[in-house]
Amino acid sequence: MKILVTVKEVAEAADDFEIDGTDIGEQYLEYDLNEWDDYAVEAAVQLSEAYDDVETVSVTIGPERSEETIRMALAKGVDRAIRVWDDDVAAADLDVAAKTRLLSAVVAEEEPDLVLSGVQAADDGFGATGVSLADEIGFDWAAVVNHLDTDDDLSTAHVHRELEGGIEELTDVDLPAVLTIQTGLNEPRYASLRGIRQAQSKEIAEFGLGDLGLDADAVASPIERTAMYEPETESDATYFDGSADEQAAQLADVLRTKGVVSE
Amino acid sequence: MSDVLAVADHRRGELRDVSFEIVRAGRELAADLGGDLHVAVIAGDVDGFADRLSLEGVDTVHTVDAGEEFNHDLYAGATAALFEELAPTALLMPNSVNGLDYAPAVANRLDLPLVADAVGLSYDDGLEATREMYGSKVATTVEVSEEPVAVTVRGGEWPAVEDAADVAVEPFDYEFDEATSGARVQGFEEVGAGDVDIADAEFLVSVGRGIEEEENLELIEELVEATGATLSSSRPIVDNGWLPKNRQVGQSGKQVTPDVYLAIGISGAVQHVAGMKGAETIIAINTDPNAPIFDIADYGIVGDLFDVVPALTEQFE
Numbered sequence: 001m002k003i004l005v006t007v008k009e010v011a012e013a014a015d016d017f018e019i020d021g022t023d024i025g026e027q028y029l030e031y032d033l034n035e036w037d038d039y040a041v042e043a044a045v046q047l048s049e050a051y052d053d054v055e056t057v058s059v060t061i062g063p064e065r066s067e068e069t070i071r072m073a074l075a076k077g078v079d080r081a082i083r084v085w086d087d088d089v090a091a092a093d094l095d096v097a098a099k100t101r102l103l104s105a106v107v108a109e110e111e112p113d114l115v116l117s118g119v120q121a122a123d124d125g126f127g128a129t130g131v132s133l134a135d136e137i138g139f140d141w142a143a144v145v146n147h148l149d150t151d152d153d154l155s156t157a158h159v160h161r162e163l164e165g166g167i168e169e170l171t172d173v174d175l176p177a178v179l180t181i182q183t184g185l186n187e188p189r190y191a192s193l194r195g196i197r198q199a200q201s202k203e204i205a206e207f208g209l210g211d212l213g214l215d216a217d218a219v220a221s222p223i224e225r226t227a228m229y230e231p232e233t234e235s236d237a238t239y240f241d242g243s244a245d246e247q248a249a250q251l252a253d254v255l256r257t258k259g260v261v262s263e
Numbered sequence: 264m265s266d267v268l269a270v271a272d273h274r275r276g277e278l279r280d281v282s283f284e285i286v287r288a289g290r291e292l293a294a295d296l297g298g299d300l301h302v303a304v305i306a307g308d309v310d311g312f313a314d315r316l317s318l319e320g321v322d323t324v325h326t327v328d329a330g331e332e333f334n335h336d337l338y339a340g341a342t343a344a345l346f347e348e349l350a351p352t353a354l355l356m357p358n359s360v361n362g363l364d365y366a367p368a369v370a371n372r373l374d375l376p377l378v379a380d381a382v383g384l385s386y387d388d389g390l391e392a393t394r395e396m397y398g399s400k401v402a403t404t405v406e407v408s409e410e411p412v413a414v415t416v417r418g419g420e421w422p423a424v425e426d427a428a429d430v431a432v433e434p435f436d437y438e439f440d441e442a443t444s445g446a447r448v449q450g451f452e453e454v455g456a457g458d459v460d461i462a463d464a465e466f467l468v469s470v471g472r473g474i475e476e477e478e479n480l481e482l483i484e485e486l487v488e489a490t491g492a493t494l495s496s497s498r499p500i501v502d503n504g505w506l507p508k509n510r511q512v513g514q515s516g517k518q519v520t521p522d523v524y525l526a527i528g529i530s531g532a533v534q535h536v537a538g539m540k541g542a543e544t545i546i547a548i549n550t551d552p553n554a555p556i557f558d559i560a561d562y563g564i565v566g567d568l569f570d571v572v573p574a575l576t577e578q579f580e
């Protein structure tokens with residue numbers, strides 16, 4: 001069995017930042033493995049540990065910088081990795097359809113039995129690529145999975161989908177499938193020193209559009225970001241100033257006045 | 264015609280709030296486009312739902328009488344088929360958990376550009392949508408240069424339409440055999456039952472990611488004990504297994520309406536705010552002055568919880 005897990009390097013904005021054009025200035029961004037993908041990686045590695053003959057492969061659409069994030073996934077136990085990038089991809093503003101085309105070309109190369117993907121990316125938050133990919137490659141799927149069991153013969157996944165309001169939907173999904181993974185599914189491991197060392201020698205295959213049988217049209221997008229701004233604050237909060245003790249004293253007064261704390 | 268098709272959301276026999284909000288979004292967009300607003304409702308008691316969706320500004324409600332509950336193959340197939348029949352300019356679907364489970368498939372199948380999780384929409388020579396990025400720290404506008412277009416709409420961003428009207432209801436035939444679906448819903452489970460129901464609490468002390476380590480929870484527990492409050496949390500604390508699921512406030516946890524909600528080290532992600540914005544008084548302690556929680560707070564302390572919380576506990580000991 002082969003499990004393909006999508007791994008995205010996401011940008012996180014510093015507490016204080018400035019916008020430069022239609023994005024946050026590069027100096028205010030820090031990059032890390034997408035939190036949801038961390039859970040997907042853990043799910044893939046756990047399956048590879050639970051069953052014989054499971055190969056786990058990560059796929060990342062990202063620049064050379066993202067190799068650090070990819071090595072993190074490798075250090076946690078992913079067997080090998082694929083990175084998709086070239087000048088045309090770099091120049092494009094990738095929308096869901098473009099990512100779907102790139103990832104479906106990778107699926108055609110790798111022929112996985114299961115694809116695991118984070119529910120969403122922490123930076124742009126589209127939350128759509130996994131299900132779009134499933135539809136494109138003709139796999140079954142389930143979105144927002146927070147519990148996963150598999151049959152011994154790996155023919156079916158028994159999943160819980162986390163609905164709103166503390167309700168979970170119990171669903172059976174035939175494999176091959178794409179599952180989009182919600183945080184809380186498992187407890188992502190830290191990369192061990194041994195894992196980090198081993199990751200250095202694991203393969204990261206690089207694919208450009210040509211290698212995937214695609215051209216620049218595959219990453220063309222009709223969706224263009226035209227502005228970015230800080231939302232106007234709606235806050236009319238009363239702020240408590242002073243030292244921590246002074247702030248705490250003012251807050252305590254409010255709690256007493258509201259009658260929720262009795263002395 | 265430049266019509267809009269909006270798809271309703273329901274679960275266990277109840278239309279969800281986003282169904283009435285998406286009607287507002289659709290109505291406004293249809294007005295911009297100069298076309299009609301079509302609303303689709305799929306599965307379950309579609310006739311009953313159609314009555315409830317006969318709302319001011321809706322031109323036609325289309326009912327797809329197939330299946331009892333949400334099934335993404337049914338929703339994706341029926342939505343795509345109805346779209347092809349009506350040929351609207353814009354297709355609106357909810358950015359709910361079920362929306363996440365079928366809307367991207369519909370967009371892919373119909374080869375439509377997809378704008379996900381829109382919080383604002385307008386049309387002037389093309390669709391323009393407002394979205395948020397980087398955990399709601401910034402808003403963006405995106406323009407879509409192709410039509411038709413698919414959009415998923417964030418719940419809670421448009422006021423619900425409630426004015427009933429006399430609207431044409433048209434059944435739409437769509438054959439669906441659930442047995443052939445690769446994903447089969449087996450049932451539902453309520454999670455988060457436990458010793459305490461945070462929904463009943465008058466004073467919630469709620470802790471988030473800012474607490475950093477499990478052992479630091481002790482600080483919060485001391486405050487809870489000193490004040491007689493009830494302890495709740497945002498999602499990451501439950502994901503980490505530091506508190507049980509019945510303590511989680513938010514979209515996928517509990518909706519709470521206490522007299523006072525004290526949010527400690529919680530940034531205020533939209534999914535969390537959805538569960539606690541009904542609190543009478545909201546107080547936030549956070550080191551980041553730009554944290555979205557301050558936008559809805561009545562009182563704020565920009566400061567380090569590791570200094571403020573022990574000082575606050577001391578006030579009541």
